[in-house]
Amino acid sequence: MTEPVLDIRGLTKSFGALVVSDGIDLSLNPGEIHAVIGPNGAGKTTLIAQICGALAPDAGTIRLKGQDVTALPTRARARMGLARTFQISALAMEDTVLQNALLGALGAAGNPWRLFRPVLSDRALRARAEAALDRVGLLEKAAMRTADLSHGERRQLEVAVALTLEPAAFVMDEPMAGLGAEGGQKMTALLDTLRHEAPILLVEHDMDAVFALADRISVLVYGKVIASGPPDAIRADAAVRDAYLGEEA
Amino acid sequence: MVNAALVAALVGVPLWAHVAGEPFTITLATRAVIFALAAVGLNLALGLGGLVSLGHAVFFGIGGYAMGILAFHAQNYLPMFPETLAIEGTKSMPVIWLVAVIASALAALVIGLLSLRTAGVYFIMITLAFGQMFYYFTISWSAYGGEDGLSIWVRNGFPGLNTLDPIQFYGLCFTLLCGALWLSHRIARSPFGLMLNAARQVPHRVETVGLDGQRAKLVVFVISGAITGLAGALFADLNRFVSPTMFSWHMSGEIMIFVILGGVARLFGPVAGAVLFVAMEHVLGDLSDYWHIYLGALLLGIVLFARGGVVGLLAGRAKSHD
Numbered sequence: 335m336t337e338p339v340l341d342i343r344g345l346t347k348s349f350g351a352l353v354v355s356d357g358i359d360l361s362l363n364p365g366e367i368h369a370v371i372g373p374n375g376a377g378k379t380t381l382i383a384q385i386c387g388a389l390a391p392d393a394g395t396i397r398l399k400g401q402d403v404t405a406l407p408t409r410a411r412a413r414m415g416l417a418r419t420f421q422i423s424a425l426a427m428e429d430t431v432l433q434n435a436l437l438g439a440l441g442a443a444g445n446p447w448r449l450f451r452p453v454l455s456d457r458a459l460r461a462r463a464e465a466a467l468d469r470v471g472l473l474e475k476a477a478m479r480t481a482d483l484s485h486g487e488r489r490q491l492e493v494a495v496a497l498t499l500e501p502a503a504f505v506m507d508e509p510m511a512g513l514g515a516e517g518g519q520k521m522t523a524l525l526d527t528l529r530h531e532a533p534i535l536l537v538e539h540d541m542d543a544v545f546a547l548a549d550r551i552s553v554l555v556y557g558k559v560i561a562s563g564p565p566d567a568i569r570a571d572a573a574v575r576d577a578y579l580g581e582e583a
Numbered sequence: 584m585v586n587a588a589l590v591a592a593l594v595g596v597p598l599w600a601h602v603a604g605e606p607f608t609i610t611l612a613t614r615a616v617i618f619a620l621a622a623v624g625l626n627l628a629l630g631l632g633g634l635v636s637l638g639h640a641v642f643f644g645i646g647g648y649a650m651g652i653l654a655f656h657a658q659n660y661l662p663m664f665p666e667t668l669a670i671e672g673t674k675s676m677p678v679i680w681l682v683a684v685i686a687s688a689l690a691a692l693v694i695g696l697l698s699l700r701t702a703g704v705y706f707i708m709i710t711l712a713f714g715q716m717f718y719y720f721t722i723s724w725s726a727y728g729g730e731d732g733l734s735i736w737v738r739n740g741f742p743g744l745n746t747l748d749p750i751q752f753y754g755l756c757f758t759l760l761c762g763a764l765w766l767s768h769r770i771a772r773s774p775f776g777l778m779l780n781a782a783r784q785v786p787h788r789v790e791t792v793g794l795d796g797q798r799a800k801l802v803v804f805v806i807s808g809a810i811t812g813l814a815g816a817l818f819a820d821l822n823r824f825v826s827p828t829m830f831s832w833h834m835s836g837e838i839m840i841f842v843i844l845g846g847v848a849r850l851f852g853p854v855a856g857a858v859l860f861v862a863m864e865h866v867l868g869d870l871s872d873y874w875h876i877y878l879g880a881l882l883l884g885i886v887l888f889a890r891g892g893v894v895g896l897l898a899g900r901a902k903s904h905d
Contacts, residue, residue, distance in 0.1 A: 386791065412793035424788040426781045437781050440774050441792030446799070452772040459774075499792060 337400055338363050339503045339533055340385070340416075345394035347384060347557075354380045355391065356557035362503055362533045367525065369536045369544045372554035373577070378537045379421070381554065382507050385535070386418045387411045399502055412441060415502030417532070419495075421511055423488040425480050431491055432476040435463035438498030466497040470524060486517035493524065501532050510540040522546055545569070553577070585898045586851045589858065593757060601750040609749040610821070615861040616756045617817045622841035622853030623763045624810030629839070630848030631771060632803040633783030634699075638710030639838050641694065641717050642687040642808040644830035646815025648721065649683035651733040651825035658736055676741040676755070679816055687812025688805050695804035699797060711832055718830040732826025739820055746820075756817050760854070763810050768850055770806070779803055811838065840878070844885060846892025855893045 338361035347355040354377040362368050372378055383389035385396060387408035396404045403411050412418075425434050436453060439462040440446050444453075454460065467473045470490040475483065483491065489509060496504055509525065510518050522543045525534060529547075538544050544551065545565050552562040555577045561568055568574055593616065600608035621643055628634040656663055656672025663670040673679060698709045722730045738746045746752045770776050782789045782796030789796035819825045828834065837860070845856025860878070867874035889896045 388787070408790040409793050409795060412791050418791045420788075420791075424785045424791075426784040426788070428784060429777075429780060433777060434781075437777055437789070437794075438792045440777060441789075441794045444774055446774050446778045446794055447802075448774045449776075450769045450773055452769075453774045453777045454772070456774070495788075495792065 336364055338397075339399060340505075340535060341397040341400075342385065343395050343397075345381070345384060345391050345396065347380060347389070347391045354557050355384065355394075358394070358554070358557070358559055360535075360552060360559070360562075362535050364533055365529055366549040367529050367534045367536055367547045369538055369548035369551045370554055371538065371541070371544055371551060376554040377557040378554055379507065382418070382505055382537060385505055386416060412499065415499065415532075417496035417499045417501035417504050419492045419504070419506045419509055421507040423492050425488060425491060425495070427479075427481040429480055430476065431467065431472055431478050431480055431483065432460075432463060434480055434491055435467050435476075435494050435498055436460070438466070438495040439463045442499040462500075463498055466494040467491075469497055470494040471520075486513050486520070489513060489517070489521065490524070493521075493528075497528075497531075503532050504528065504534040506534055506536050506538075508538055509536070510538055510543050513540075518543060585855070585894050589851055589854055592858070593854075597750060597753050597757075606749045609753050611861055611865055613749070613753045613756055613821055614818075615858045616753065616760050617814050617821060618838070618841055618857035618861065619854040620756070620760045620763055620817065621811045621814035621838050622845070622857050623760065623767055624807045624812075624814065625838050626807075626842050626848065626853045627767055627770065627810070628804050628807035629842055630852070631776060631779050631783070632800045632807075634800060634804060634807075635707050635839075636698075636710045636804070636807075637707050637832065637835050637839065638694065638698075638712075638714035639808070639811050640714050640830050640832065640834035641690060641710075642811040643815035643818065643834055643838065644717055644721070644825075644827075645687045645690055646683035646812035646817075647819040647825040647829040648727070648815075649686050649812070650679045650739065650816040650819040651735065652727060653679050653682060654735045654739055655727065655733050674737075674739045676739045676746070676820070679739060679820075680813055683812045683816035684809045687815070688809040690812075691805045691808025692801070694808075695801045699801055699804070711835070714830060714832050714835050718827055718832070721827040721830055728826070730827060732824060732828075735819070735823045735825075738823055752821070756821075759813065759817070763813075764850060764854070766806075766810075770803075771850070775799065775802070840882060842892075844882065844892055846894035847890075849892065849894040849898075852892050852894045859893060 340362035342358060342360040345355050345358040370378055380389060384391045387406060395402055398414055398416055436459060439459045443462060444459050464473060467476055470493050472490055472494060510521055513521055518540060525547055528534060548565055551565055551568045552559050553574050561571045561574050597609045597612045625639045628636055653672045654674055657674045694713050698706055701709055727733050740746055741755060744751045778794050779799045782799050786796050815829060841856035841860055842853050844859055846852030863878055867877050885892055
């Protein structure tokens with residue numbers, strides 16, 4: 335069996351008496367989409383924050399490509415190939431779409447300490463940024479101001495920035511958030527093709543998308559993984575139905 | 584268009600004044616150009632890096648005292664640290680400028696390292712506090728005039744030029760301003776500028792693509808301080824006088840007013856702001872001692888209705904760093 339790209343063992347974090355991560359075990363294997371679902375307040379966002387290095391866990395280890403990254407800052411994890419997308423788009427709104435993509439390319443492949451050469455004259459960097467924009471269908475809007483994009487296009491740009499890193503693993507925090515039916519379908523189709531480039535740890539509320547995409551689903555309730563397995567098994571799991579899926583599943 | 588008109592005025596008016604024999608107008612223009620240079624420095628930190636520094640007078644003052652101290656030792660034929668190093672003073676502008684730039688860059692490095700641990704209003708307060716520290720230090724520094732400051736009898740020299748001729752000194756200052764503008768323009772478009780620009784707007788994004796936004800802010804703060812320091816050395820040479828007021832928080836506030844008046848993050852914003860300020864100071868200052876009331880009203884208007892400053896008002900929205 336191949337080694338998981340991302341391997342999380344016994345991750346524990348509490349804020350005072352509130353345990354937000356309670357001995358979480360999770361792994362992400364090459365080529366898969368592993369969805370993490372759970373009701374509001376289950377600790378999904380703090381889980382992502384710990385995986386990406388924005389928050390330090392109290393106990394447990396996080397391994398990326400076999401290497402222990404638990405103590406490394408966000409920056410170092412990104413350079414090792416961990417690409418995060420945000421629930422609320424984190425884009426430089428005053429800048430153009432291309433500049434946002436260039437920022438990712440710069441982090442992954444460029445020299446950010448050049449003070450004199452115009453960034454747009456770096457062909458390799460530009461090609462990398464434009465390829466990522468092309469992947470998400472935003473290339474013709476490259477020159478637009480990011481603030482003028484629609485909400486759905488910003489979600490796509492968020493994915494494009496992650497793509498410029500040519501990552502080893504994606505960690506996506508609700509990429510479908512706020513998308514309508516059509517936008518959701520487009521994003522679902524996009525993520526479906528991305529799994530072959532790098533596996534995706536997908537935190538998502540949109541159950542249609544989760545069941546359409548996920549190879550495995552883990553259910554997080556009160557900081558604990560109460561069930562983990564293929565979509566059919568999760569759908570059939572009584573405890574999950576009880577805690578989360580309710581009647582509609 | 585606005586930029587071209589500004590440059591035309593800054594070239595044309597002093598030349599006209601030179602021909603017409605109006606040295607005072609040239610001196611006013613020199614004052615505007617030097618203020619503009621100081622503000623171009625601040626605009627790098629404020630506009631590009633989003634660092635609201637209320638302590639840029641520190642660098643302006645260090646530049647001023649670099650000139651004052653070096654020229655003081657030269658005019659009195661007294662070496663510095665006579666027992667140990669015995670460094671001679673100098674009346675050479677290029678040497679003075681170099682010392683001013685290095686000294687203010689070092690100060691910016693230390694102040695930046697400490698201040699950048701904070702953000703927002705705390706950053707404003709800590710930079711202000713550093714300014715006041717330098718201000719009170721120079722007041723009590725009796726070796727260099729203390730509260731009375733230092734007078735330099737003759738303007739320092741530049742190889743091949745007669746710096747006592749107002750138009751020649753103006754040319755020097757204007758050339759340095761153009762150099763600083765060119766530098767700002769290049770930095771804004773460079774990979775470094777892209778990183779800094781994003782670090783100002785979405786710091787967490789910059790980290791998640793593997794870049795060090797905090798260090799970028801420190802680097803721009805140092806460059807910014809160095810440029811303002813150079814302006815300080817020129818200002819001292821214009822007045823042939825340095826005093827602790829160059830370090831006062833009024834000075835920091837004025838440099839910030841130039842930037843806000845002209846347009847934050849606009850390449851020519853600080854130039855427009857400084858020119859407008861000096862023009863108002865001269866014209867309105869003749870009418871009333873309380874001309875700052877009108878300045879205040881204008882500033883209020885700009886902040887409330889025209890965030891892009893005068894340049895933004897006249898030239899429209901920036902096309903990603905105009």
